[in-house]
Amino acid sequence: MNIAVCIKQVPATESKIKPAEDGLDIDRTGLSYVVNPYDEFGVEEALKIKEQVGEGKVTVISIGSDKTVEALRTCLAVGADEAIHIKDDALAKGDTYITALVLSVALKKGDYDIIFFGRQAIDDDSGAVGIQVAELMGLPHVAGINKFDLNAEGRTAIANRQIEGASEIVETSLPAIFTCQKELNEPRYASLPGIMKARQKPMTVWSLSDLELTAEDCGAEAAKVAIEKITSPPVREAGKKIEGDVPQAVAELVRLLREEAKVF
Amino acid sequence: MDFEGVDFLNLDDAMTLEERMVRGEVRRWVDKEVLPIIAQHFEAGTFPMDLLPKMADINLLGANIDVFYGGAGLNSVAYGLINQEMERGDSGLRSFVSVQSALVMWPISEYGSDAQKAYWLPRMVSGETIGCFGLTEPDFGSNPKGMLSHAHWNGTDYILNGTKMWITNGTISDVALIWAKEDEGIISAFLVEQGNPGFMQNKIKDKFSLRASDTGELVLADVRVPVTHVLAKAKGLKAALHCLDQARYGIAWGAIGAAMACYDTALNYAKQRIQFDRPIAGYQLIQEKLVYMVTEISKMQLLALQMGRLKDQGKLTSVQISMGKQNNVYHALQIARLARDILGANGIMYEHQVARHLCNLESVYTYEGTHDIHTLIIGEKITGLSAFT
């Protein structure tokens, strides 16, 4: 069983994000980075499948700068077998489409039965890459899964996804792409010896030319989305507190909703 | 919110990725496994036994021990960072790890035979066996040389008699490393197992400090110890002191963790607490306290990191470790007191952890060589004059 997990390095959840001076990116000074939490569910699920089947290989793949090595090494420390790091200066201004294009070419070079993505990356929250890769590779996909089961022969998989008020159960042939949602599993900790051993695991570095892609294929011009401006949301005004007896307070609330908030 | 650590001087840049990853994993582990339960254990005066298999899972025990015996084989900085993060949780928990790793596993790996290492170390890495270190006696604390515990050789076995006091993990340990004087007066190390006839492990109750750590009194009345249980290479008080060096090194890092927890709590509290219509963090007297805290934490980090680098080069001396233990615990204690003050009445509540750290650090200040004893060690080194007697 060959499993690939595409991961992204993102600013840590607790980071305070503000726009950069040029308004086209976020200010990255002093940020600490982590593996996108949704991608961690993918890594964990891949490791569980490998343990369950008793054989196989888990490959983690990421596009990013030199710093991305840390995210990949973290996944190797948790138990992934090898890593592929795609880095190229031309990729700095890409959008989800470019990311998906590059990943789909890279994934085609491997022979993967299952490909996991996070449901979304917690930095830009696009939730697009996994699905776009499925489209570009012509593979079936199930998005936002919270349960995964391999059938006995390992030729199909059954995945659950939460939909409005119900759970949808999808069976698909393999190879297929799955994007992972919370509740899928509980990602394990890296063992301390695992961290020390991660450095010895293989890490392949590919540039665009290794993927037979060009800077024109993947630069700002090829992107489908152009960022015009990144701004902070307006600061919310303080709420109003209505004091007093409940019957009077309710009457006052209704009056305010009608006259000030104009909701009805 | 996840704990982010304190790094005013960009010292992260002076650490390797592996070192930062080890810290990150233990930090996450402490947030999830320790912080939600530790106040209850402190209040109840119990050691959180449930954490033991979880610690073993990520290989927290014996992280400094050779991978051959199941340890994680970490370098000294990574090992130090584990201590830091554990003590950010609770000094009692860090004490457990220090004793298990530095005061029992380390001596076995340093002074034990291959058979002893192969028998004990894997069991201790997995948490199946808990160890304790018995040096201090009721009448001999700072001056262990005078110990009364005695090991008489009867021709086939050693017969141990004596009392050990204030022993961390004392009643929960399966094996005690006991220091006792042989007939000729040489201090030696013996492994005494729980249940050994004549060996009693009594709990010391009613502590206000290190309440989530087990502290015991060990009584040995004609306890028979076979030669298989003697650490043959541990001869003389200096062997015991060498073990303490390992643990004191970890304490110097641990103190940073407790200090960070207090600083972090005080800073967040001061920014939110409004008095006289402004956050108290805006008042000069509060800022002065917070600035003292972050400055001292940064200096503690520098000291610890340099000690770690020296240790890995085999150059770290005992007296340098004394400086690290003494300085870092002293300032951690001051920081805990100031944090307690900044939190006002809330500072005395379990909910806010600073009082727990403050109480704990009072023990840390005393054990593994009191603050003043380390002063005398450094004083002797720089003046050439001993002020002990």
Ligand SMILES: Cc1cc2nc3c(=O)[nH]c(=O)nc-3n(C[C@H](O)[C@H](O)[C@H](O)COP(=O)(O)OP(=O)(O)OC[C@H]3O[C@@H](n4cnc5c(N)ncnc54)[C@H](O)[C@@H]3O)c2cc1C
């Ligand atoms: C919670 C806890 C856990 C512990 N765990 C362990 C353990 O696992 N194993 C173990 O062996 N021990 C352990 N200890 C014991 C600890 O190491 C001793 O308490 C410590 O060494 C001090 O000894 P003492 O308490 O007898 O104090 P004393 O030695 O009596 O010292 C009392 C005071 O006198 C001062 N003093 C002593 N001599 C001099 C001098 N020459 N000049 C100036 N001042 C001096 C000291 O600094 C101190 O202020 C633990 C203690 C505590 C509190």
